[in-house]
Amino acid sequence: MSETDPRAAEQAPSARPHTGRRRNEAAHRAILDAALHLLADSDGTPVTIDAIARTAGVGKQTVYRWWPSKGAVLLDALTDRADRDVSDQPDTGSLRTDLRAFIETTFDAAQRSTTASALRTVVREAARDPHLAELMQTFTATRRTALHELLARGRERGELDGGADLDLIVDQVYGLFWYRFLLGHAPLDAAAAERLAATLTEGNRVS
Amino acid sequence: MSETDPRAAEQAPSARPHTGRRRNEAAHRAILDAALHLLADSDGTPVTIDAIARTAGVGKQTVYRWWPSKGAVLLDALTDRADRDVSDQPDTGSLRTDLRAFIETTFDAAQRSTTASALRTVVREAARDPHLAELMQTFTATRRTALHELLARGRERGELDGGADLDLIVDQVYGLFWYRFLLGHAPLDAAAAERLAATLTEGNRVS
DNA sequence: CGCTTGACAAGACTAGCAGTCTCGGCAACC
DNA sequence: GGTTGCCGAGACTGCTAGTCTTGTCAAGCG
Numbered sequence: 001m002s003e004t005d006p007r008a009a010e011q012a013p014s015a016r017p018h019t020g021r022r023r024n025e026a027a028h029r030a031i032l033d034a035a036l037h038l039l040a041d042s043d044g045t046p047v048t049i050d051a052i053a054r055t056a057g058v059g060k061q062t063v064y065r066w067w068p069s070k071g072a073v074l075l076d077a078l079t080d081r082a083d084r085d086v087s088d089q090p091d092t093g094s095l096r097t098d099l100r101a102f103i104e105t106t107f108d109a110a111q112r113s114t115t116a117s118a119l120r121t122v123v124r125e126a127a128r129d130p131h132l133a134e135l136m137q138t139f140t141a142t143r144r145t146a147l148h149e150l151l152a153r154g155r156e157r158g159e160l161d162g163g164a165d166l167d168l169i170v171d172q173v174y175g176l177f178w179y180r181f182l183l184g185h186a187p188l189d190a191a192a193a194e195r196l197a198a199t200l201t202e203g204n205r206v207s
Numbered sequence: 208m209s210e211t212d213p214r215a216a217e218q219a220p221s222a223r224p225h226t227g228r229r230r231n232e233a234a235h236r237a238i239l240d241a242a243l244h245l246l247a248d249s250d251g252t253p254v255t256i257d258a259i260a261r262t263a264g265v266g267k268q269t270v271y272r273w274w275p276s277k278g279a280v281l282l283d284a285l286t287d288r289a290d291r292d293v294s295d296q297p298d299t300g301s302l303r304t305d306l307r308a309f310i311e312t313t314f315d316a317a318q319r320s321t322t323a324s325a326l327r328t329v330v331r332e333a334a335r336d337p338h339l340a341e342l343m344q345t346f347t348a349t350r351r352t353a354l355h356e357l358l359a360r361g362r363e364r365g366e367l368d369g370g371a372d373l374d375l376i377v378d379q380v381y382g383l384f385w386y387r388f389l390l391g392h393a394p395l396d397a398a399a400a401e402r403l404a405a406t407l408t409e410g411n412r413v414s
Numbered sequence: 415c416g417c418t419t420g421a422c423a424a425g426a427c428t429a430g431c432a433g434t435c436t437c438g439g440c441a442a443c444c
Numbered sequence: 445g446g447t448t449g450c451c452g453a454g455a456c457t458g459c460t461a462g463t464c465t466t467g468t469c470a471a472g473c474g
Contacts (some may be wrong), residue, residue, distance in 0.1 A: 014351070020420030021470040022240055026421075046335065048460060059423040060462085070461065125361025127334035127389075128253065137390075165402055168383075175386030176379050184333075185342075186374055195372055199379070227449030228441040234451075255431060266452040267433085277432065 023066075030056040031063055035077035039118035045122060047074065071132025073182060074122050079139060081115060095154030100197035102150055103173060106143070107188040110181055123182065144170055154201075164204040172200060218322035230273075231389060237263040238270055241285035254281065254328060278339025281329050288322060296353060302361030307404035309357055310380060313350070314395040317388055330389065351377055361408075371411040379407060 032096075034056035039094045049173045053060045076169050089102050109118055126133040151166045176196060180188050241263035245254045256277050260267045274280045296309050317326055333340040358373045367373075383403060387395050 018420090019418070019472060021422075021472095023421065024470095046460085049462080050460075053423090057423085059425085061424090062422060062463085064462070065421075068393040109260075124334040130251075137392075158344075162356060165399075168399060168402055169406075170392060171386055172383050172403070175382035175384070176375075177382070179378055179382030179385055185344075186378060190373075192375060195375055196379070199407065199410030201410070203406030203408070225449090226443060226447070228443095228451075229449090231450070253431085256433080257431075258451090264452085268435085268453090269451065270435070272450075303465080 095159040312402040
C-alpha cells in the first residue's frame with residue numbers, strides 16, 4: 001500500500017531482516033502461561049501485570065514490549081486456550097437440534113474449570129477497559145456469526161418464520177448466557193439449553 | 208432481639224437521643240445530586256469520590272460518614288431517581304399484552320437520558336466491586352419478582368404451559384435487556400419488546 | 415575479536431483513585 | 445462554657461497501570 005513511498009523499501013521488514021538479540025520465545029510463552037494460570041484461579045479478582053511478570057519470571061517491560069495493555073495480555077491468554085475449544089457445528093437438518101447443540105456446547109465450553117473464572121475476570125476487566133471491550137467484541141463476533149448462520153439455514157428450510165429477527169434471537173441466546181454466566185444465580189446446563197432452544201424455535205416458527 | 212442484654216437499653220437510640228451538631232441535610236442532598244449529575248454525563252467513565260465531594264462542596268469524610276463505599280453512594284443516587292420511575296403493571300388479562308408492556312416500560316425507563324449513562328456506569332463499577340454488585344442485585348430483585356408474578360398470572364390462566372420455566376423466561380428478558388443495554392450494538396425499542404414478548408409467549412404456550 | 419543493535423530482568427518512578435486520618439472550626443444541647 | 449459530634453479541607457496510605465532507567469546479555473557484522 002506504500003509503493004509510492006521511496007522509503008518503504010528501506011522500512012520493509014525484508015530490507016534489514018534483523019540485528020541485535022532475538023525475541024525470547026520462552027519468555028513469551030511464560031507470560032501467556034502465567035496469565036492463564038493466574039486467571040484460572042483468580043475467581044473474578046483482578047489480575048495485575050506485576051503478578052503476571054513475577055510469576056513468569058520476566059520484567060514488566062518485556063510484557064509491555066509485546067502487548068499494548070493488560071487487557072490485551074489477558075485476552076491473548078484466553079484466546080490461546082479458547083482456540084482449541086472451537087468446534088464446527090454439525091448440520092443435522094433440524095434447526096431445533098442444531099440450536100440445542102450449539103447452545104449446550106457454548107454453555108459447556110464457558111464453564112470448563114480452566115476457562116470459567118478466566119472468562120469472568122476478563123469480562124469484568126472489559127467493563128472498565130474500553131480497549132479490552134473492543135477486543136472482546138471481535139473475539140465473540142465469530143461465535144455470533146456462526147449462530148446467525150445456523151439460524152439462517154433453518155429459516156431457509158422453513159423452520160423459522162420468514163420475518164423472524166435473527167439478530168434478536170442471537171442476542172437472546174448470548175444475553176441469557178452472559179447474564180447467567182456472570183451473575184451465577186441459575187444454572188447453564190443441558191436442561192436450560194434444551195428449553196431455550198425450544199422456546200426460540202417454537203416462538204419464531206412459521207405462522 | 209436483645210432484651211436479655213442489660214446494656215441494650217443504654218445503647219438504644221432513645222436512651223441518649225443526641226448531642227453535638229446535627230446532620231446537615233443540605234450536604235446530604237448535595238452529595239446525592241452531585242453523584243447523580245456526574246453519573247448522568249459520565250457515559251461509562253468511572254466517577255470518583257473526589258469529584259463528587261468537590262462538586263457537592265463537601266469534604267470527602269462527610270461522604271464516608273454516611274455511605275460505606277463509593278458504590279453505595281452511586282447506587283443511592285441512582286435509586287433516588289429510579290424510585291420515581293416505578294409504575295405498577297396493568298393486568299389486562301392477556302399475558303402477551305402485559306409482557307409486552309412490561310418489557311417496553313423497562314426498555315424505556317433504562318434509556319431515559321438522565322438514567323441511561325448513570326445505570327451503565329453503576330453496572331460497570333459493579334463488575335469490579337462485589338459489594339456494589341450485591342446491592343445492585345437487591346435493587347433489581349424487585350423488578351424480577353414483578354415480572355415473575357406477571358408470568359405466574361398468565362400461567363394460571365392457561366396462557367403458558369404448566370411446565371414452563373418462569374425463572375428462565377425472566378432471565379431471557381433481563382439477559383437480552385442487559386446485553387443490548389451494555390453493548391449498545393442493537394436497539395431496545397418497541398419493536399424488539401414486541402418480538403421478545405411474542406417469542407416468549409408463543410414458545411412457552413400450552414402444548 | 416570487538417562493535418552495534420535490540421531484547422532482557424530488575425526495579426524506580428509517575429499518575430490516578432479508594433478509603434483513612436488529622437486538624438481546626440462550628441453548631442447543638444447540657 | 446464545656447462536651448459531643450458534624451463539617452470542609454486536605455494530607456496520607458496502599459494499590460495498580462503504564463513508563464523510564466540501568467546494566468546485562470545474545471545475535472549478527474566486519
